[in-house]
Amino acid sequence: MTTHHKNWAGNTAFNAARFHQPTTIADLQEVVHKADKVRVIGSRHCFNDIADTTGDLVSLNRLDNKITIDHQRPVATVNAGITYRQLCPQLHAAGYALHNMASLDHITVIGACMSATHGSGDALGNLATAVCGLEIISANGDLVTLTRDKDGDQFLGAVVALGALGVVTRVSLELLPAYAIQQQVYQKLPMTHIYDSFDAIMAAGYSVSLFPTWQEDYIDSVWIKQQVAEETEAPLAVPTTFFDAPLVPGGHTFGEAPDRHFTQMGTPGPWHELLPHFCLKDALQEGNELQSEYFVARRHAVDAIKVVAGLRQQLTPILTITEIRSVAADELWLSTAYGQDVVGIHFNWVKDWPAVQQFLPVLEEYLAPFAPRPHWGKLFAMAPAQVQTAYPRIADFQALAHHFDPEGKFRNAYVDRYIFGAA
Numbered sequence: 001m002t003t004h005h006k007n008w009a010g011n012t013a014f015n016a017a018r019f020h021q022p023t024t025i026a027d028l029q030e031v032v033h034k035a036d037k038v039r040v041i042g043s044r045h046c047f048n049d050i051a052d053t054t055g056d057l058v059s060l061n062r063l064d065n066k067i068t069i070d071h072q073r074p075v076a077t078v079n080a081g082i083t084y085r086q087l088c089p090q091l092h093a094a095g096y097a098l099h100n101m102a103s104l105d106h107i108t109v110i111g112a113c114m115s116a117t118h119g120s121g122d123a124l125g126n127l128a129t130a131v132c133g134l135e136i137i138s139a140n141g142d143l144v145t146l147t148r149d150k151d152g153d154q155f156l157g158a159v160v161a162l163g164a165l166g167v168v169t170r171v172s173l174e175l176l177p178a179y180a181i182q183q184q185v186y187q188k189l190p191m192t193h194i195y196d197s198f199d200a201i202m203a204a205g206y207s208v209s210l211f212p213t214w215q216e217d218y219i220d221s222v223w224i225k226q227q228v229a230e231e232t233e234a235p236l237a238v239p240t241t242f243f244d245a246p247l248v249p250g251g252h253t254f255g256e257a258p259d260r261h262f263t264q265m266g267t268p269g270p271w272h273e274l275l276p277h278f279c280l281k282d283a284l285q286e287g288n289e290l291q292s293e294y295f296v297a298r299r300h301a302v303d304a305i306k307v308v309a310g311l312r313q314q315l316t317p318i319l320t321i322t323e324i325r326s327v328a329a330d331e332l333w334l335s336t337a338y339g340q341d342v343v344g345i346h347f348n349w350v351k352d353w354p355a356v357q358q359f360l361p362v363l364e365e366y367l368a369p370f371a372p373r374p375h376w377g378k379l380f381a382m383a384p385a386q387v388q389t390a391y392p393r394i395a396d397f398q399a400l401a402h403h404f405d406p407e408g409k410f411r412n413a414y415v416d417r418y419i420f421g422a423a
């Protein structure tokens with residue numbers, strides 16, 4: 001199993017009896033057809049057992065990464081196992097862009113969509129909202145195609161599906177004309193402004209991220225990404241203060257990190273280089289962090305932030321940084337932004353699982369009044385029933401999963417627990 005033995009963070013081992021890297025769709029269909037239990041792994045960046053199986057584990061990383069662009073719509077159709085790092089420079093070179101990116105681009109397109117991975121931006125849906133078509137190998141090994149135009153409701157259930165409907169082989173993504181991004185960092189934004197002017201702060205750019213460590217009464221840094229037409233444009237003039245937070249001229253506040261390069265500040269660059277916050281120096285090196293994230297309805301954002309700020313003392317020994325981002329509402333049944341604009345409160349933990357595990361129920365109890373939805377791919381302690389209550393279409397998703405996979409071939413312990421489990 002070598003590098004596929006564990007997830008990126010090394011905190012979850014895969015229990016698969018067999019590991020496959022097929023080179024053709026026909027071989028992949030054969031693996032699915034023969035398997036009793038099968039799951040796919042992308043870039044292994046989830047922090048929990050969402051991708052695990054005791055049966056056959058498959059990686060699509062040896063399939064052809066051909067990209068087809070329909071210039072009329074415009075839509076790109078790609079092998080589902082492609083990473084954003086492989087895909088985006090090619091889209092950019094062809095004059096196109098995606099609407100948003102996660103904080104790094106090493107993840108696979110389908111792994112990101114299956115878990116409702118997101119970036120930030122008041123008007124920007126998560127990455128799965130760019131999907132307009134899927135090709136899936138169903139339980140009997142047949143290829144099924146679903147599109148947003150033709151398959152309405154079923155399609156809305158299939159895009160964020162935690163791998164529970166089948167093996168996605170091809171994904172179609174809606175494209176935008178290529179654009180550039182310029183990002184700026186402001187430091188030490190007083191919490192009082194977050195409480196009084198949260199909406200204005202989050203609306204200050206195409207994508208805005210707040211990074212508090214909760215150690216002081218300010219947000220340590222605010223990253224504002226503005227859309228610019230061309231990366232060759234002269235840098236936009238930007239204010240030297242933002243809600244009393246001074247601009248960090250030409251730099252960011254995190255400095256150098258042992259495992260990552262942060263993206264450039266102050267001068268415009270291509271969307272796919274500057275929407276992410278960083279790239280890993282070595283994507284195969286085991287990660288030295290754990291992550292959790294909770295999404296609350298936008299109307300609860302400020303109250304939820306106040307609650308977290310009140311937990312400063314408990315957070316101090318186990319937290320490295322928090323990131324607060326906004327995600328626009330969508331209609332994808334298992335999306336963490338289903339039916340409502342949300343704010344994600346993300347926690348980068350030190351790699352001390354016993355301590356984090358002890359704290360998660362405390363944090364979740366404080367956030368409970370805001371009916372939080374946990375990130376599907378990160379660490380949480382919520383009971384399955386509580387998770388299910390947060391998703392109004394959960395019964396429809398269960399029915400869809402039965403329809404696609406009557407014998408439960410694509411179900412694993414995680415899906416059994418959070419989608420079908422009762423307690």
Ligand SMILES: Cc1cc2nc3c(=O)[nH]c(=O)nc-3n(C[C@H](O)[C@H](O)[C@H](O)COP(=O)(O)OP(=O)(O)OC[C@H]3O[C@@H](n4cnc5c(N)ncnc54)[C@H](O)[C@@H]3O)c2cc1C
Nearest residue numbers: 040042043044045046102103108111114117118163168377
């Ligand atoms: C350093 C770091 C930074 C991160 N930043 C962000 C961020 O900015 N925003 C955010 O929302 N999340 C973020 N995450 C979480 C990450 O984006 C998600 O965990 C995402 O799912 C990772 O994609 P992956 O390719 O690693 O998927 P995996 O973890 O490998 O798989 C995820 C799920 O997709 C399923 N799957 C994979 N391929 C297929 C397929 N072909 N068919 C069917 N199912 C499939 C798997 O079975 C599994 O259920 C971050 C994680 C790390 C480690």
